[in-house]
Amino acid sequence: MTAPVLPETGPAAARPLWRDWIESPLFLKSTAGIVLLLLWEGTVRAFAPSYVARPSGIVRIFTTVIGDPQFLAAAGATLWAVAKGLLVSLVLGTLVGFAMGRINMMERGLRYYVNSLFATPMVAILPLVTLWFGYNADARFAIVVFAAFFSITINACDGARSVPLEYLEVANSFRARPFHTLFDIIFPASLPYLLAGVRLAAGRALVGAVVAEFFVSIPGLGYYILYNSRTFKHNEAFVAVIVLVAAGVSFEVLMNWLTRRYLPWSRRD
Amino acid sequence: MSNQVRQAQPRIAMSGAGKRYGALQVFRDVDLTVGEREVLAIIGPSGCGKTTLLRCIDGLIPLTEGELTVEGEHITGPREGVAMVFQHFGLFPWKTVFQNVAYGLKLAGASRAEIEEKIPEFIKLVGLSGFEHYYPYQISGGMQQRCGLARALAVQPRVLLMDEPFGAVDAQTREILQFEMLRIWEMRPTTMVFVTHAIDEAVLMGDRVLVLKGRPSSVHEIVEVDLPRPRDRATLLHPRFAELREHVWNTLMAEARQAEFEVTR
Numbered sequence: 001m002t003a004p005v006l007p008e009t010g011p012a013a014a015r016p017l018w019r020d021w022i023e024s025p026l027f028l029k030s031t032a033g034i035v036l037l038l039l040w041e042g043t044v045r046a047f048a049p050s051y052v053a054r055p056s057g058i059v060r061i062f063t064t065v066i067g068d069p070q071f072l073a074a075a076g077a078t079l080w081a082v083a084k085g086l087l088v089s090l091v092l093g094t095l096v097g098f099a100m101g102r103i104n105m106m107e108r109g110l111r112y113y114v115n116s117l118f119a120t121p122m123v124a125i126l127p128l129v130t131l132w133f134g135y136n137a138d139a140r141f142a143i144v145v146f147a148a149f150f151s152i153t154i155n156a157c158d159g160a161r162s163v164p165l166e167y168l169e170v171a172n173s174f175r176a177r178p179f180h181t182l183f184d185i186i187f188p189a190s191l192p193y194l195l196a197g198v199r200l201a202a203g204r205a206l207v208g209a210v211v212a213e214f215f216v217s218i219p220g221l222g223y224y225i226l227y228n229s230r231t232f233k234h235n236e237a238f239v240a241v242i243v244l245v246a247a248g249v250s251f252e253v254l255m256n257w258l259t260r261r262y263l264p265w266s267r268r269d
Numbered sequence: 270m271s272n273q274v275r276q277a278q279p280r281i282a283m284s285g286a287g288k289r290y291g292a293l294q295v296f297r298d299v300d301l302t303v304g305e306r307e308v309l310a311i312i313g314p315s316g317c318g319k320t321t322l323l324r325c326i327d328g329l330i331p332l333t334e335g336e337l338t339v340e341g342e343h344i345t346g347p348r349e350g351v352a353m354v355f356q357h358f359g360l361f362p363w364k365t366v367f368q369n370v371a372y373g374l375k376l377a378g379a380s381r382a383e384i385e386e387k388i389p390e391f392i393k394l395v396g397l398s399g400f401e402h403y404y405p406y407q408i409s410g411g412m413q414q415r416c417g418l419a420r421a422l423a424v425q426p427r428v429l430l431m432d433e434p435f436g437a438v439d440a441q442t443r444e445i446l447q448f449e450m451l452r453i454w455e456m457r458p459t460t461m462v463f464v465t466h467a468i469d470e471a472v473l474m475g476d477r478v479l480v481l482k483g484r485p486s487s488v489h490e491i492v493e494v495d496l497p498r499p500r501d502r503a504t505l506l507h508p509r510f511a512e513l514r515e516h517v518w519n520t521l522m523a524e525a526r527q528a529e530f531e532v533t534r
Binding site: 166167169170172173174175176180185188189191263264265266 | 327329346347348349352353355357359361362363372373376377404405406424
């Protein structure tokens, strides 16, 4: 009796190279992207008037818009306002959050208000803000801070409260002064929480800036989108949307990189 | 060294010491002295307040009754010259081994040059050379506790407080660290209070073993450990070691067993 001839069963034989390639994330991502773009292009061509934004139209005007000084000024104004607002929120939010996290009386006094203001829709207070600050860039700055401040405060507070008692005991045992403990123990121990707060705040700040520009007509990407949409230049408006998305994504990538580079310990379970 | 000399100038002296948290009396009427070059091992069932007692000596928490002096001075807070090794290491995850070991010395106001010069010496003493730039999460539990020990030793304490230092590492690492600790102590003898729940460890480390027992707990017995120093692996084979171990076992376990059955009943 002869042994039956078995087909080769090694992994290399069972999986031809093209299958590995097809199942690679890069291939799947780009295929899905192309399909979505084609669907968009096809639908707009078939059913919509010619001024509606579509991929080919955006590609055609993309470089012109990106090189337009007026567009660059608008993008710069919005992103600068977001960066400034985030920075101010980060400093103030961390201070208030740490005070709440480490001083029980502060937490009991403020928690309710911070949580309520965090939950307040920023659009709802926009008319009030314009009353206080006028129809200008200050109103946008105020909205950005309002959008970002509370999420950073809440996270800083949670971070400061969750510092393991053991760390504080070690610091105490080695006779650390309160000031030193704050910067050397509480701050680094809260960093993972703070970063989560900043991520959340960045998204909210971007929304806040755009919404403020819509309502208050301050020069910026939001206003650029509004103006171009109303003058039937949808492709141009869409370039501004792409820039906003790119800004959000770049910030996320930057935060990931910073965490990996400078806080390798925080990614451990 | 005779007991007389050891007791002549107690580094640590406690009399009538007690600690209560509200209605809960943790321990009471604790009298003890620890001499200049003496190792006092404290043993007791879990929850008997060994760690609380040690925290009081470190000045982390105040006593509610009685007196406590270290080097003749009343304890009102953590004191220079006293260092503690923590049960769960207490290393800061965002600091490297080097930075963790340097923590106490830096707080004591040492200059950068002084730290650069001294810290490698202590890292070498505990056998962590080559791991200076690792983060705690990258090294094993045993290595983490070596790091915790080096941090305490680096401030050159006259009193070293050990809070179940090898309780959180595996059995083999624990044995290695015990002999390592004995070796280091011979090189740099200090006053040491060594809290443990392992009977072998208490007898191996201590010049005396203090047995805490009862609810609230108090000093049940102080066992004189007349084993020669330096101690090493051979000490474990000493007939006297077995006797002392048995003695402490009987003192400690008689009630522990009773208590266990009481719970089930």
